[in-house]
Amino acid sequence: GAGVSQSPSNKVTEKGKDVELRCDPISGHTALYWYRQSLGQGLEFLIYFQGNSAPDKSGLPSDRFSAERTGGSVSTLTIQRTQQEDSAVYLCASSLVGGNEQYFGPGTRLTVT
Amino acid sequence: GQQVMQIPQYQHVQEGEDFTTYCNSSTTLSNIQWYKQRPGGHPVFLIQLVKSGEVKKQKRLTFQFGEAKKNSSLHITATQTTDVGTYFCAGPSSGGYQKVTFGIGTKLQVIP
Numbered sequence: 001g002a003g004v005s006q007s008p009s010n011k012v013t014e015k016g017k018d019v020e021l022r023c024d025p026i027s028g029h030t031a032l033y034w035y036r037q038s039l040g041q042g043l044e045f046l047i048y049f050q051g052n053s054a055p056d057k058s059g060l061p062s063d064r065f066s067a068e069r070t071g072g073s074v075s076t077l078t079i080q081r082t083q084q085e086d087s088a089v090y091l092c093a094s095s096l097v098g099g100n101e102q103y104f105g106p107g108t109r110l111t112v113t
Numbered sequence: 114g115q116q117v118m119q120i121p122q123y124q125h126v127q128e129g130e131d132f133t134t135y136c137n138s139s140t141t142l143s144n145i146q147w148y149k150q151r152p153g154g155h156p157v158f159l160i161q162l163v164k165s166g167e168v169k170k171q172k173r174l175t176f177q178f179g180e181a182k183k184n185s186s187l188h189i190t191a192t193q194t195t196d197v198g199t200y201f202c203a204g205p206s207s208g209g210y211q212k213v214t215f216g217i218g219t220k221l222q223v224i225p
Contacts, residue, residue, distance in 0.1 A: 042201070043215040
């Protein structure tokens, strides 16, 4: 079956603009995670959705970042008023349930100029 | 909060040499997962260990979970250039199975 997909694969935006990143998890996976990875760095947790529970937003770096997951499936990560330090690869992962092995999408490379 | 520490951060080895990366947690883990990220790629799940003292092998890779379930290791025998990448361990955050905390990763370079 299809894996986790993300769009766009690359996004170049001007400082101050808003961006939306999309994640399509594996069908049936109830858990969805967003991570940020700067060049050569580890995985920075951003937000976690599990079923219909309230999301764990503890990793969001500022109130410019928000995410939603509609119908327990597709998720959108929104960054408002982008800054240059937001430049990174944004990875989405899903798992059957929270804590199980995660399947990562190919990521969206965001460049803020 | 619970942290997963991973060492070393970087390792350069000659092709054919062995390689080990270590993962340590401040708290007992219900399970530990290992992932590999090739350069330019995304993390790919390798294995999950659940039992105290568990040892699992995948060809030249040996994964071990400590008796106290606070540490884990990944050992690669006779490295090959295809082993190049970053290896991450990950464990459930304190408070339950839900969120998973990743270690910083060990970046492996194999010199041909």
